[in-house]
């Protein structure tokens with residue numbers, strides 16, 4: 196067995212990617228947004244994209260991304276990040292815009308934007324944080340809220356007669372021809388956090404390789420709005436969220452398969 200390198204471990208736990216600002220996180224206890232942002236920052240560092248990456252955050256808890264990333268950024272109106280990122284990429288193909296969007300943002304008010312960005316096969320990286328709720332505004336029903344799940348606008352639980360069914364974004368978008376890579380990952384334990392990083396890394400490398408839109412959906416806890424203890428929220432994800440939103444890759448083009456094997460630059 197390889198001996199544990201405590202220096203490397205310390206750095207992993209206490210170190211900070213170069214591209215992250217040195218400031219305390221404002222996210223609630225147990226929230227996954229900070230983890231997603233750190234994974235993105237690690238990938239930007241590792242791929243040496245500090246000068247080229249542009250974060251397009253839209254409305255929701257992702258909106259303060261500019262506090263944390265030392266890269267250029269733009270804020271779009273709610274749901275419109277794929278359109279803004281499209282404009283950046285088409286004007287400056289040398290840049291690497293990525294969107295950071297919540298589920299209310301991407302799968303409700305911004306549904307048309309992401310569907311058409313995928314249909315057009317825009318060369319973008321989309322990081323989609325699915326916490327099954329409208330987090331920033333206080334836990335209202337999102338398109339991804341589970342049936343029977345409490346929200347402040349469905350206090351007796353989501354009922355499909357009144358609020359419809361949850362949307363599986365990856366499965367839906369994977370039917371389109373434009374995207375090159377679509378995957379769903381989860382933050383419920385460290386092994387899955389590492390898998391999430393691999394998917395995010397691939398989604399950036401897809402853009403660097405000139406391939407069509409790459410989207411990673413990250414299942415992420417929101418204990419405050421779920422009204423569940425942060426540790427129990429992780430078990431809740433395994434028991435409730437993952438059965439509704441299975442993890443895995445939903446679209447992998449042959450070019451992405453080569454990228455994964457390291458047989459394509």
Ligand SMILES: Cc1ncc(C[n+]2csc(CCOP(=O)(O)OP(=O)(O)O)c2C)c(N)n1
Pocket residue numbers: 254255256257272273296297298299300301304324326328329330331332337
């Ligand atoms: C056009 C517009 N409509 C509504 C709002 C109010 N609003 C701000 S954040 C938000 C919910 C965001 O939820 P989600 O995208 O799921 O992200 P989270 O905060 O959960 O990460 C809403 C509805 C807004 N800012 N702009």
